[in-house]
Amino acid sequence: MMRTRPLKVALLGCGVVGSEVARIMTTHADDLTARIGAPVELAGVAVRRPSKVREGIDPALITTDATALVKRGDIDVVIEVIGGIEPARSLITTAFEHGASVVSANKALLAQDGAALHAAAEAHGRDLYYEAAVAGAIPLIRPLRESLAGDKVNRVLGIVNGTTNFILDKMDSTGAGYQEALDEATALGYAEADPTADVEGFDAAAKAAILAGIAFHTRVRLDDVYREGMTEVTAADFASAKEMGCTIKLLAICERAADGASVTARVHPAMIPLSHPLASVRGAYNAVFVESEAAGQLMFYGPGAGGAPTASAVLGDLVAVCRNLRGGATGPGESAYAALPVSPMGEVVTRYHISLDVADKPGVLAQVATVFAEHGVSIDTVRQQGKDGEASLVVVTHRASDAALTGTVAALRSLDTVRGVASIMRVEGE
C-alpha cells in the first residue's frame, strides 16, 4: 500500500502562482520529501505560451497539451492554477478519471461546480483540496472543515478580497474618494486593469459560497449569494462611519439564521466598529472572523493573494493529498449533509445606517419616523442637521430584515419631504 516511488505532479498553469509552486517544489524538494515520506516530482507543466522563458523549469516538462498531460496515466496529483471555468473543469474531471488527486486554487470553479467536482473525486477515491481558493495563504478551509468539525459554526465574517480592502483602507486613512483610491491601487498593482471582479464583489461572492458551504455543511451556490459592490462608497460614507466609531469594509457574510433552520450568504460594503478585530485589517490583507458555538470568536489573518502566499496554500494541500495517497486514504470530502435552505437577502436581519436629504421644515422627522414604524423597523438613533434650507437626517436602526428595510426606503422615497436617500449602509460585527 505504501508507495516508495516518487509521486508525480502535473502542474496546469504556470503564471504568478504556478511558477512559485514549481520554484518551491524544486528548491524545497528535500523538505517535501521528508514531510510526505516520498519524493514529489514535477512530471509536466501545461502552459499556453510555451516559448516564454521559465527559470528553473526543465523545458522538457513544458507542454501546451494539458489534456494529454492529465491523461498520461502516471500522474498522482494534478495542481490546477489556470483559473476560470473551462478548460479547468474538464481537466480536473479528467484527472480524477485517470486516478489523480487534485489541488486547485480556482474559487470561481469551486463556487460554481464544487458539488460535481467533489462527487467526481469521491467516485474515483481521490482527493479534491482547494485551500488556496479562499483567502490565499490563510489556512481557512482546513480549520473550518477539520479543526471545527466538532463545533457548530454560526457566522463567518470575512475580508476576502485584498484589492477592495486596499481601496477602502486608503479611503479611510486619507479621505480619498473611490476613484482616486482605485487609481492608486491600479498604479501599485493591487487592482487589475479591469477591476470589475473585485470591486463589484464577484470574487468575494465566490469565496462566500465556498465558505458558507463548508461552514454550514450545506451546498451554497454562487447564485445563492447576494452581492453588492463597493463602487458607490463615498468619502461621506467614511465620515458617517467615523461618527459612529466605525470603518467600512467589503464583507463576505455567511450566517445561520437565529432559529438554525436556514442560512444566508452575502457580500456588500458594511460599517463595522473600530473595536472589531476586522476593522484593523489594513492594506491588501485578508482576514476571516468565525463565530462558533463552542470555540467562540476566532480570526484568521494573512495575505489573501500573491504568487508565493497562494503557492504556500497549494503546497500545503499537495503534502496532504500525497500523504493520503501514500496511506491509501482520502481526506474529508464534501460535507453537505445538513442541506439547510439558503434564504434570500430579504430575510437577512441586520442594522442599517441611512442618510436622507430632507426638507428643513417642522414635522419631517415625525413623518420619517412614522414610515419606519409602519414597516416594523425600529429606530436606534436619529441625528438631524440643517444646512441652507435643506436638512440631512441620519437614522441608525435596530435589527430588521432586509425586506422591511427595502420597504421602508421605498416609502421614504415617495415622501415629498424626502429629497433623496443619500446612502444606505449595513452595520455589522456588533
Add this chain to the structure above:
Amino acid sequence: MMRTRPLKVALLGCGVVGSEVARIMTTHADDLTARIGAPVELAGVAVRRPSKVREGIDPALITTDATALVKRGDIDVVIEVIGGIEPARSLITTAFEHGASVVSANKALLAQDGAALHAAAEAHGRDLYYEAAVAGAIPLIRPLRESLAGDKVNRVLGIVNGTTNFILDKMDSTGAGYQEALDEATALGYAEADPTADVEGFDAAAKAAILAGIAFHTRVRLDDVYREGMTEVTAADFASAKEMGCTIKLLAICERAADGASVTARVHPAMIPLSHPLASVRGAYNAVFVESEAAGQLMFYGPGAGGAPTASAVLGDLVAVCRNLRGGATGPGESAYAALPVSPMGEVVTRYHISLDVADKPGVLAQVATVFAEHGVSIDTVRQQGKDGEASLVVVTHRASDAALTGTVAALRSLDTVRGVASIMRVEGE
C-alpha cells in the same frame, strides 16, 4: 476496512473541559455522526470524584478506574483531559497499546514527553492529536503541521497565555501595577489562586516547546525553552513602552536563526509596536503570529482557554482521528526530521530597551556609550532626563545577541556613575 459500528470513546477527566466534551458529544451526536460517517459513543468516563453529580452523563459510564477503562479492549479513542504528567502519560501509553487513538489537551505532558508518545502512537499505528494543548480553541497545530506543510516557517510569535495577557492588558489600559491587575484577574477567575504557572511563564514555555517542535520539524524540549515571567513588569515599563509607540506582551517566540542552521525558543515579556497585529489582542484572548517564507505573515486569534473553546478543539481532533480510524489511516505524526540544534538564549538576537539610573554629571553618556560599543552592541537611540541630581538614561539598541547584551549590562552595573539598571526589556515584532 470501513467500520459501521459506533466508535467508542473513553473520556479521562470530567472537569471544566471534559464535561463540555461530554455535553457536546451528546447534544451534537447527529452532527458528529454525519461528519465522521459513524456514530461516536461515550463508552466510559474516568473521574476522581464519582459522587459528584454530572448533568447529562449516564452514571453507569462513570468510573474511578481509568486504567481499566483504557484497557477494556473495545475503546477506539481515548480523550485525555486530566492534565499533568502522571497518570496521564501511563494512560495514554496504555491506550495505544490497546489499539486506541488518543486526543489530548495536555500541554505539559506533550512538551515533556511528546517524542515518546508520538513514537508509541506510531508503533501501534494510531493517532495522537492535541490541538487543544496550545491556545485552546484556536486552530494552530493543524495549520502549522498541515496547511504550512509545504512552506518554511521562520518565526512564531505568540500570546499563548490568557491570564498574563489579561493582566498586561489591564496594566496597559488602566495604568495599574502588576499586583493590582493580578488581584483583579484573580477576582474575575482569570487567574488561579496560585498563578505561578501562568505569571512565571511555565505554561507559555510548554506551548512554545510544542509550537517550535512542529514549526521547525525539530524536537524542542521544555528545557530548551528560555523562560522569564512577567511579575517584574511595572507601570513605568508601560510608560516607557508608550513613549516608544509600543505595548508590552508576554510572548512565546520560536525563531529560526538567520542562517537557518539552528532554532531558539523563549518566553518573556517584550515590547511590541502598537501597529503589530498582536498589540491589539485584548483581555484573555490568545493570538499567534506566524512568519513563513512563502505565506508571509499569518495570525490566528481566539479564546485560548475555557471549557467550551478547549472542548471545540478536542472534538475537532476527535472527528479527525475517528475519520482516520474508519479509513484505516493515520494523520501526520511527529515530524522531527530537520533535527536542528536548539541554541541557548545567549545566541538570540533582538533589540533591547534599557533604562538606567545614572549620576547627573558630564561624561556619563560617553561612559555608557563606550560600554555598549566595547561589547559590540550598537545604540539606536538614547534619551537622557535629569531629575534632582540624578538622571535617567533610556537606551534602545539595534539588534544584538543576548550574550552581548548581558555582558553590556554587567559592565554598566560596575560603572560608578550607573546607580542602577531600572529595567531591561526586549523589543520584538518589528
